[in-house]
Amino acid sequence: MYWRKNDMDVKELIADAIIAAARQAMAEGVLAQVELPKVMLEVPPQKEFGDFATNFAMQLARQAKTNPRQIAEVIAAQLNSQAALDKQHPDALSWLKEAKLAGPGFINFYLRPDWLYDLLTAVLVAGDKYGQTRTGGGEKIQVEFVSANPTGPLHVGHGRGAAVGSALTNLLRAAGYDVQAEYYINDAGNQIENLAASVNARYLELMGQEVVFPENGYHGRDIIDTAQRIVDHSGEKYLAMSPDERLASFKELALAEKLALLKEDLEAFGVTFDVWFSERTLHDKGAIDATCQELKERGYMYEKDGALWLKSSAYGDDKDRVVIRDNGVPTYLAADIAYHRDKFVRGFERLINIWGSDHHGYINRVKAAVAAMGFEADRLEVLILQMVSLYQNGELVKMSKRTGQVVTLKELVEEVGCDAARFFFIMRSLDSQLDFDLDLAKSRSNENPVYYIQYAHARIASIFRQVKEAGIEMPLLENILLNTLTSECEVDLIKKIGEYPEEIALAAKERAPHHIARYTHELAGLFHSFYNQCRIIGVEPEFQAARLALVTAVKNTLRSALGIMGITAPDRM
RNA sequence: GCGCCCGUAGCUCAGGGGAUAGAGCGUCGGCCUCCGGAGCCGAAAGCGCAGGUUCGAUUCCUGCCGGGCGCACCA
Incomplete structure (x- = not known):
């Protein structure tokens, strides 16, 4: 049957038939010559309205300067007579029982029930592949998500990013995109120095020394655990080192450990990445210098107050941004610009970043940088994920990152299970703040x-x-x-x-x-x-x-x- | 002050400009001689306010009110 032709679903066939009917009507002069809009077909809100409905006539009304009901009438009549004709030549519109004008100008389609059984047959034949589409057209997309600093355990907010990011990756693949999932490891910069200093302080504490905990240090229990493991493994070995040497050693040790834990927690949550990209490699390979040089040549860099600035305001940012500080150290943005350049150079047609809402103010400057480098800013999509609040016994579970009072992803998964946690994270739109009901997620009931x-x-x-x-x-x-x-x-x-x-x-x-x-x-x-x-x-x-x-x-x-x-x-x- | 997101049923949320605005939880009332009652059926209950665009606005635009998050030579 015509409507079972390969790659054609019934909606596409209806849409084609509508277009054909409208053209016919225009050719016969019963409809004004206008450009035809895209046919929108929907499942009507009520069963009396048939199997499918379109607002096509209403869309057309504006341009054609005609009453939508009149247009719908013309098109419906055209379709019905075509369907009657096709009954003798079981080709084109044999699936159509009746097209009917309704309401303010809808055309409702009543189909012969056969279409359902052929649909079901097609589903069964497709088996595991059913649902996969080619709408993505093989577009090469990179999705970057989580990318939490390797300075402590993942918390529930990261969990939302992880669940949504991996689901989006799977979803895009099912829709025919060529997707790569990537994690950006912030293994350079201040936060890593703070990590090392925090471990150092805890280490010295464990060795019985009085220490002042670093001001921007990490107070989490996990830092003490790391220090304890170092003590267990190497004892006093690091006391003999100079403070600089010791910090350098702790940096590497802590980083390796945190990264391993990160991967472990994510895997337990069903999240895997194709690429783990190290920020440090950008510094080491001179990618940041090269990027700054390129931006300079393109005229989007200037010096002021001893620092190097990106002229991001030229591309919609509120103000220009420092890329290299007056002390010669690149800012986080510098690495991020080099990173995004690297992504494009790797050949992705489109980049999707999933960020927490606390980073939304960062979008414009990165997009501006992308544009300044000569890439279309629209090729970078930043999805902003709103915050997660946990509720237990009807009350908000208070968290404070500064003091290390957080519920970790690991704890959440142990508490409610991987499946429930993922579903709860995924079930809300990204734009919606998420109230995570722990009791509901935990309940093994209807x-x-x-x-x-x-x-x-x-x-x-x-x-x-x-x-x-x-x-x-x-x-x-x-x-x-x-x-x-x-x-x-x-x-x-x-x-x-x-x-x-x-x-x-x-x-x-x-x-x-x-x-x-x-x-x-x-x-x-x-x-x-x-x-x-x-x-x-x-x-x-x-x-x-x-x-x-x-x-x-x-x-x-x-x-x-x-x-x-x-x-x-x-x-x- | 500026920017982004959100205000839909008692609560948590869906709703690609269209015909009587949907679901879960909660509340109330029904259904087990029958394939898994972790289920089914039913009831009450709602678009923050004011303008604008449109034949038509919960949806788009503007303003206001309320909530969240940002506004660094931190990340």
Whole structure:
């Protein structure tokens, strides 16, 4: 059938038919000659409005200077007569039962139910690949996320970045982008010196010396642990060194340890990176000097008060920024500029950075730097993630980074589990501040949306265990009478499964993984509803086979969507 | 003061300019001789305020009010 042609989904076919009908109407002079807008098709809010609807006529009304209802009438009539013709030549519009004018100028499409069964067949044939699209067109994208300083454990805020970043990476891959996940290690600069000084202070304390803790030091318990490990391993060895030597040694030791812990925590959270990029290599390889030189040559650097400044205000930043301090030490921005240059040089067409909202003021200067280097600033997308607050027993869990009073990602994962933590981080839009309800995330009950979704998957797995035990044989797909799936809950389920590819395409385009969380929850909901209304095992063989085919498609789709979020799809719970 | 994000049901949040604004939690009321009750069915309850653009605004724009986060030669 025409609408099952490769790579064509029913919406595209409807859209094409609408365009054709509008052209025909213009050719016949019943519609003014105008440029046609893109056809927007949606699933109408109510079932009486058919399977799909478009506001095409209303979009057209402005330009055509005609009543939208009149335009809709013309196009609908055109489509209906074409459909009637095509019934004799089962090609083009044979899928269309009726196109109908409605409301202020909508055209509602009522389709023959066959489209659902062919959709379901296509889903089953696609198997694990179902949902993957090519909307990304293989664009080379780098996603950089977390990039927390290796000076202490990851906390819950980093957890949101980690969950969202990895989900976005998976999502973009599913949508056909060529994605690389990268972590930028801030292993140079002041914070590393502070780390070394903090470890040094704790070390000396453990060796019984009175010390003044460094002003910008890290107060976390983990620093004491690091110092203790050094004592356990090497005892007094470092006391004999000069302070400078000792600090240098502690710097390397602490850095290596912190980095290893970072990787460990992230892996336990299901997050892996393709590249761990060291800031230090930029300094060591002279990339910062080279970048400054290039910017100088391009005319975007100047000296003032002994420092070297980037003329970032030329590209929309509030003010110019210091790149090399008057003491000759590059600022963090200097390294960041060199880093972004390096990313572009590596051949990425697009860069996505995921930052915490406390860094949003940094966007303009980096984009300005990118532009000053001659790259299109739009090729750098910075996604800002709002803050996370933890709630327990209905109360805010107070945290203070300065005093080391933080809930770490590791603790969170131990407390609520990896799956629940990831889901809670992913389920909100990036723009929304996240109130993380620890009690809800921990509860192993129907209150918890993660379990609700996973339970749907486990239930289906359970059904198939029983199918196997009972020795029920599944007929070949082409022998299953899918058109026995006619009840409302079955039809709803098939339609929802059918929406999956465009959910992926949309979520990827908008860099919004929370759409997948919402979709998965809706799909699970429709399944549970179906499950309560329709028996699967033990009904008439043709119904049984069709329903087993349906739940297979549900199971595959759930597993795929959960996989994008980095959440397991358990067969038992 | 300036910039970014957010104000939608009692609470936490979805809502790509359109037809009767959706979900979870909470509250209230139903459903187990039946494939996993970690489930299902039902009820009450809402777009911060004021303008503007539009045939049509919860959605876009402006102002105000309220909340969060920033405004370094820190990262």
